[in-house]
Amino acid sequence: MADWFADNGLLLGLALLDGISSAALIFMVAVGLTLVFGVMRILNVAHGSLYAIGAYTAASAGIFAASLGLPAWASLPAIVLSAALVGAVTGPLIETLLLRRIYDKDPVLQLLVTFALFMILEDVQKLIWGVQPMQNDTATRLLGTIDVPFGADVIPFNAYQLLLLPGVALTVLVGLTLFLRRTLTGRVIIAVTEDREAATAIGIDSTRVFLLTFTFGAALAALGGALSSPTASVVPGVGASTIVLSFAVVATAGLGRIEGAAIAALMIGLGRSIAVYFAPEFEVVVPYIIMVAVLLVRPQGLFGVAVTRRV
Amino acid sequence: MSVLLSARGLRLAFGGVRAADGIDLDVMQGEFLAIIGPNGAGKTSFINMTTGYLRPQAGSIAFDGQPILGLPPRKIVRRGIARSFQLPQLSGEHTVLENAALAVAAHAGFWSPWRALLRPEYRRDAEALLDSFGLLPLAHARADALNEGARKLTDIAMAVALKPRLLLMDEPTSGVAASEKMAIVETLVRVLRQAGVTAVFVEHDMDVVARFADRVAVWSQGQILALGPAAQVLEDPEVRREVIGIEAGPLLP
Numbered sequence: 001m002a003d004w005f006a007d008n009g010l011l012l013g014l015a016l017l018d019g020i021s022s023a024a025l026i027f028m029v030a031v032g033l034t035l036v037f038g039v040m041r042i043l044n045v046a047h048g049s050l051y052a053i054g055a056y057t058a059a060s061a062g063i064f065a066a067s068l069g070l071p072a073w074a075s076l077p078a079i080v081l082s083a084a085l086v087g088a089v090t091g092p093l094i095e096t097l098l099l100r101r102i103y104d105k106d107p108v109l110q111l112l113v114t115f116a117l118f119m120i121l122e123d124v125q126k127l128i129w130g131v132q133p134m135q136n137d138t139a140t141r142l143l144g145t146i147d148v149p150f151g152a153d154v155i156p157f158n159a160y161q162l163l164l165l166p167g168v169a170l171t172v173l174v175g176l177t178l179f180l181r182r183t184l185t186g187r188v189i190i191a192v193t194e195d196r197e198a199a200t201a202i203g204i205d206s207t208r209v210f211l212l213t214f215t216f217g218a219a220l221a222a223l224g225g226a227l228s229s230p231t232a233s234v235v236p237g238v239g240a241s242t243i244v245l246s247f248a249v250v251a252t253a254g255l256g257r258i259e260g261a262a263i264a265a266l267m268i269g270l271g272r273s274i275a276v277y278f279a280p281e282f283e284v285v286v287p288y289i290i291m292v293a294v295l296l297v298r299p300q301g302l303f304g305v306a307v308t309r310r311v
Numbered sequence: 312m313s314v315l316l317s318a319r320g321l322r323l324a325f326g327g328v329r330a331a332d333g334i335d336l337d338v339m340q341g342e343f344l345a346i347i348g349p350n351g352a353g354k355t356s357f358i359n360m361t362t363g364y365l366r367p368q369a370g371s372i373a374f375d376g377q378p379i380l381g382l383p384p385r386k387i388v389r390r391g392i393a394r395s396f397q398l399p400q401l402s403g404e405h406t407v408l409e410n411a412a413l414a415v416a417a418h419a420g421f422w423s424p425w426r427a428l429l430r431p432e433y434r435r436d437a438e439a440l441l442d443s444f445g446l447l448p449l450a451h452a453r454a455d456a457l458n459e460g461a462r463k464l465t466d467i468a469m470a471v472a473l474k475p476r477l478l479l480m481d482e483p484t485s486g487v488a489a490s491e492k493m494a495i496v497e498t499l500v501r502v503l504r505q506a507g508v509t510a511v512f513v514e515h516d517m518d519v520v521a522r523f524a525d526r527v528a529v530w531s532q533g534q535i536l537a538l539g540p541a542a543q544v545l546e547d548p549e550v551r552r553e554v555i556g557i558e559a560g561p562l563l564p
Contacts, residue, residue: 184416184426184433190402191413197364198400202417202469203388 005151008278013150014157015277016270021161023269024169025228029242030249030261031172032220038256039193039213042099043107045114048243049121050090050218054225055234056129058082062136062229075138075230083226087219095214100207118239126236135233161231168227172220173262180258189213193256248287252294254304264294264302312339315477315509316361316392321370323356323533330356331367332533338477343503343510345520345541348530348554354513355397357530358479361511362394363387374477393475397482397513399466403455407446407465410454411437414469437472443502444468460484460491464498471506478503480512484519492516496523521545529554 005012033047061078098117102110143159180186191199192209200206225242228234249268253260268287275286282289294302316338323331330353338344346354359365361372363384372380379387401410412433419433441447444464449457454465463483470478483499484492496519503510514520520527520541527544529537537550544550 182428184413184428184430187402187405187409187413187428188417190405194402195400197384198396200384201362201388201394201396202414202473203385203420204417205385 009151010153010155011277012274013148013153013155015274017148017155017157017162018276019270019273020266021165021231021269022273023266024165025224026242026245026249026269027169027262027265028172028224028227029221030246030253030265031176031258032217032224033243033246034250034253034256034258034261035176035220036214036217037250038258039189040099040103040210041107042103042110042114043247044099044217045111045243046094046117046121047217047221047246048239048241049118049125050086050221050239051225051228051242052125052234052239053090053121054083054086054222055229055238056125056134056225057086057222058226058229059134059136059234060129062138063134066136066138072138072142075136075142079139079226079229080223083219083223086222086226087215090222091215091218092211094218095211099214100210103210118243122236122239125239129234131236133233133235134229137230139230165227165231168223169262169265172223173259176258185212245287248291252291252301254298254301257301257303260301260303312341314338315340315375316511317373318357318361319371319373321357321360321367321372323353323360323365323367329353329533331360331370334370334533334535336528336535336538338509338511339526341507341509342525343500343512343523345524345527346511346513346530347515347517347520347527348536352530353533354530355481358394358481358511358513361387361479362392388473388475391474391476392479393470393473393477394479395463395467395470395481395483397485399462401454401457401462401465401469403453406451406453407441407457407461408434408437408450410465411440411446411450411468411472414472415440418473440468440472441465443505444471445498458488458491460487460495463487464495467499471502471508474506475508477509477511480510482513482515484514484516492519493522499523517545 029047029051033044036042036044036047058079061082062075065074065078094117098113102113140158140160143164145156145158146162148155148157148162180190188199188204189209191204192206196206245268249261249264252268253264268290271286271290272283275282298304314337318334318336321331321334328351334357346357348354356365360367363382363386367380371378374390374392377390379390382390409428412428415433415436416428438447438450441450446461446464446468449461454462457465467480467483484495487495500523512523514523524541526539527541528535529544529550531554536553537544537547
C-alpha cells in the first residue's frame with residue numbers, strides 16, 4: 001500500500017484535483033437541468049447545447065476582447081457576460097416558441113421535441129463556429145498556478161480550476177438554495193412546482209414562473225460552458241457529452257434534487273477523473289457504473305423521494 | 312338581494328358521465344349556499360367550471376354581470392372568485408405564516424426576484440389573517456405538522472387573503488375529526504360574515520350544512536334536484552330519501 005502511494009501518489013492527487021474541478025462544471029449544468037425538470041416536468045435534452053453555446057460564446061468573446069487590446073482580466077467578466085447573454089437570448093426564445101406548446105403533452109413527445117432542438121442547435125453551432133476546436137485560455141493563465149502539497153509531493157495546479165470553478169459552483173449551490181427558500185420569487189417557484197393548480201388558485205401566473213425558471217436554467221448551462229472554455233478547447237460534440245453526463249448526475253441524485261446534484265456531481269466527477277488516471281479505458285463508462293449502482297439500490301436516486309400520486 | 316354569480320345551461324360530460332346536465336344556478340350576494348349530493352354528481356365540477364379549471368361544453372357563467380367562462384383561473388381570481396381545495400395543497404416545508412404570506416403577496420400582485428417572502432407588510436397582513444382564523448398560535452408550525460382541521464383552515468385563509476367577493480369551498484370539513492368540525496364551521500361563519508364574503512361550499516356532513524347554509528342545492532347526476540332555504544330542503548322527504556338517506560339522525564338542531 002505504502003509502495004503504491006509512493007509510486008502513484010502524484011497521480012492520485014492530480015485525479016482528485018481534476019475531479020473536483022470537473023465536478024464543479026458538471027454540477028452547474030446538472031443543477032439547471034434538474035431545476036427545469038423539477039419545476040416544469042420537462043427533461044430538456046437541448047440543455048447540453050446551451051452549455052456548448054455558452055462555451056463557444058465565451059471563447060469568442062475572450063478572443064474578441066483580446067483583439068480589442070483589453071487587459072487579460074477582462075476575460076473573466078467576458079465569461080460571465082457571455083453566459084448571461086446566452087441565457088437571456090436562448091431561454092425566452094426556446095420557452096415561448098417551443099416548450100410552452102408542449103407542457104400538457106405526452107412526456108415522450110416532449111423528449112422528442114427537445115431532442116429535435118438539440119439536433120438543430122448542434123448544426124447551428126457548426127454554422128456559426130465551424131468545426132475547428134476553439135481555445136482561449138486567457139483566464140486560466142491569468143490566475144496562474146498554486147502549489148498544492150500532497151503527501152511528499154507538490155502538485156502545481158492552476159488556480160482557475162482549483163479555486164474559481166469550485167468557488168462558483170458552491171456560490172450557485174448556496175445562492176440557489178437560499179433564493180428558493182427565502183425569497184418570494186423562490187417561494188412562488190416552489191408553489192408552482194408542488195401544485196400548479198393550487199398556485200394558480202391564489203392568482204400566481206405559472207406561465208411567468210416557467211419562463212423565469214427556464215431562462216435561469218439556460219443561463220446556468222451557459223455559465224457551465226462559458227467557465228469550461230478556458231480549461232479545454234471547445235469542439236463539436238461537447239454538448240452531447242455534457243448532456244449525457246448531466247443526465248447521469250441528475251438521475252443519480254434524484255430528479256429535481258438540487259443539493260443531491262452537488263453530491264452526485266462530486267461522485268461522478270471524481271469517479272471519472274480517477275478512471276482517467278488509473279484506468280483510462282473505463283473513463284466513459286464510470287459515470288454510468290456509478291449511476292446504475294445507485295439506481296439499483298435506490299431507484300428514485302440518492303435524494304429522490306418516491307412519490308405516490310395524489311388522487 | 313342581488314345576484315352575484317349566475318350559471319345558465321351548463322353542460323359537461325366526461326365520457327358517459329354527466330357532470331353538468333343543464334345546470335341553472337344563481338348565487339345571491341352575501342349568502343352561504345351549500346351544494347350536497349352523492350359522489351360523482353358534479354358538485355366539484357361546478358366549482359372547477361366556475362374557477363376556470365374546467366370548460367363546460369355548453370352554457371354560460373356570469374360573475375357580477377360579466378361573463379367569465381374562458382378566462383384562465385388566475386384572471387378569475389383577480390375578478391374576485393377564490394377557491395379552496397378538498398385536499399389542501401400547502402407547502403409542507405414552509406410554516407403556516409409563510410404559506411399565508413405567499414397568498415398575501417400573490418394578492419399584492421407585484422413581486423421582484425429578490426423581495427423577501429416575509430417582508431414586513433406581508434408578515435403583518437398574514438398575521439392579521441391567521442389571527443382572524445384563530446391560527447396565530449400555529450403561525451410558526453410547519454404546514455406538514457398540522458392536523459387536517461388546521462390544514463383546511465389555513466388553505467381557506469389563503470383563499471380569503473385574496474379578498475374575494477365569492478369563495479368556493481370543496482368539502483371544507485372532510486377529513487376533519489368530528490369533534491373539530493363545528494369549531495371550524497363557527498370560525499368560517501364568523502370570518503366570512505365579517506369580511507362580507509359570499510360562499511358556496513360542497514359538503515357531505517348534514518350537521519355542517521344545517522349550521523352553515525342559508526340555502527341548499529341538491530345535486531344529482533349533473534342536475535339540480537332541489538334548491539331552496541336550508542330548513543325546507545333538508546326536511547324534504549324526497550331529498551332525505553334520495554340524497555341524505557344513509558345519513559341517519561336529526562338534521563336540524
